[in-house]
Amino acid sequence: MTELLVKLFIKHPDNIADRAVHTAYGNLACFVCIFCNLMLFAGKFIVGTIFGSVAITADAMNNLSDASSNVVSLVGFRLGAKPADDEHPYGHARYEYIAGLAVSVMILVIGVELFKESFLKVLHPTPVTFSLLTVVVLLACIAVKLWMSVFNRKIGNRIHSETLIATAADARNDVVSTSAVLIASIATYFSGVDRIDGVMGLAVAVFILWSGIGLVRDTISPILGAAPDPELIDYIEKKATSYPGVLGIHDLMIHDYGPGNKLVSFHIEMPANSDVMASHDLIDSIERDFQVHDHLLVTIHFDPVVVDxxxxxxxxxxxxxxxxxxxxxxxxxxxxxxxxxxxxxxxxxxxxxxxxxxxxxxxxxxxxxxxxxxxxxxxxxxxxxxxxxxxxxxxx
Structure with a gap:
């Protein structure tokens, strides 16, 4: 299904280093998630309202918050695609990180509200009506969320998007929370203890809060300047040292201005007795190689090393x-x-x-x-x- 959607809606899907392709992938993932989450919200909300289950209603609100989060992510992808200008010469790709932070805060707010509602249900339990329709709807929701998790993780890994990888983790967490709601519905029906529904609603709310706190931490990290990906570091070092005459590199710095928008600088070690013009030409070639094939804007400083x-x-x-x-x-x-x-x-x-x-x-x-x-x-x-x-x- 993932590959079919990519084939239908993404032009030049293999050129993931291109900002337009990156944005197209992000838009596709957001639209698919918005549609799925709205359908899940509608199904759970109707069932939860009919049968008086606060746990199911709470889980429905979680899906609604996910849809809202997807809208914010979509806006982040759109704004992040804006080209560089005089006021923002490094582009606008960090909008994706800001969108991710906004989504995390929204999740925290919804978690607090659900916690309050579930707490009241524990104090003042109301009867919950159980039906086969409840089980069918929740099982369908679990299946959809499992697919959404796999879908977002595939796309996120393909375009190296922390936003979509976080969305995949959130969908996986929803599988856990919805499973808990299903268990609560069955337990309430067989035990006759209506308070179980409120307790499970509290558990779902706590789970949402815990996920929101983790997402806040993950989205703030790149804004503050997180350490670069070790795989990228290793790739840059191996590529630079693969050129003849390069002895090594040091003082490597990677400045992250958003997904697909990184500035790199490092010192390159070459023999001190090598021809200056030849060394300068080689450095130009390395910089051009990174820019053309990896979409990395690289600045290299030449460090002569005495080898004799x-x-x-x-x-x-x-x-x-x-x-x-x-x-x-x-x-x-x-x-x-x-x-x-x-x-x-x-x-x-x-x-x-x-x-x-x-x-x-x-x-x-x-x-x-x-x-x-x-x-x-x-x-x-x-x-x-x-x-x-x-x-x-x-x-x-």
Missing amino acids: DPHIQELRQFLKEKLATLAPDADIHDLRIVPGPTHTNVIFDCAVPADMLAAKDHRANKLVVELRNAVADRWKDHFCVIQLEPIYAKTK
Whole structure:
């Protein structure tokens, strides 16, 4: 079914890096979800009203909130597709994240309202009428939500959309909550305890609140500047180092301006004795490769590395071995030495995990002291000048 819908409504579906295709996928998913959730809401609301089940009515309201969320997501996809302008030179793709945050807040509000209603039902239970129609409707809703979860996850993974992946998780959670409502209806019928319906309604409300809190956390994270995807980091590093003459990369930064809109910068290490014009031409080729084939706007800084000095090579290897023991997640780069009449300065940058640079964390300063002492013990006239910096993206 998913592939059929994609074939019918998406032009050039394989070109997912194109912003227009990304938006088309998002629009398709939102329209399908709006339709399904409205049908589910109508079915559950009618059954819940006829048979007096607050749990079923609560679950119906959850579907209505899902439809509202899908509308907000649709608006986010539409606004995110707007091209860059003078006021927003990096585009508008972050509207998707803002839409996701709005959806999360809506879920929290509905969860609170459902909790209040269910709590009153626990205090003042009313009779619940059970029928085969109730079971049929709820089973149908579970089946539809299972399909929606699979559908949104497939589309979300295909276009790397956190919004749709979250929608898939929400649909999966609805399967759990609707199953709980079905169990409550059956338990109430056989036990005769009407309060079970209200208790299960409370459970559904708590589940919605819990999901909403998780969604708020997930949607705020990219807005604040979450760590980049390790797979993307690995891909960028492997692609850059696959070019002849590239020794390695460091200081990799990935700025996320919304799905499909990332700016990348990093330093590339090449032999210091290589031809400057040839190195510049190679860097241009790498930048163009990322832009054309991956839709990544990449800026590369050239770092010359001395490869024909045995002492620098020995120093580099010695420091890396020490770091592997003292701070396995740290790394060094831009190593150079400046000999003098009384001592030799060993100058390099040391990239460490960001939390090590916290004001009350003394691990970074301790690391500097230990590296200086290790080098001084090995070479008495050597003094390390170390610049600490955070790791923005961990490369291998």
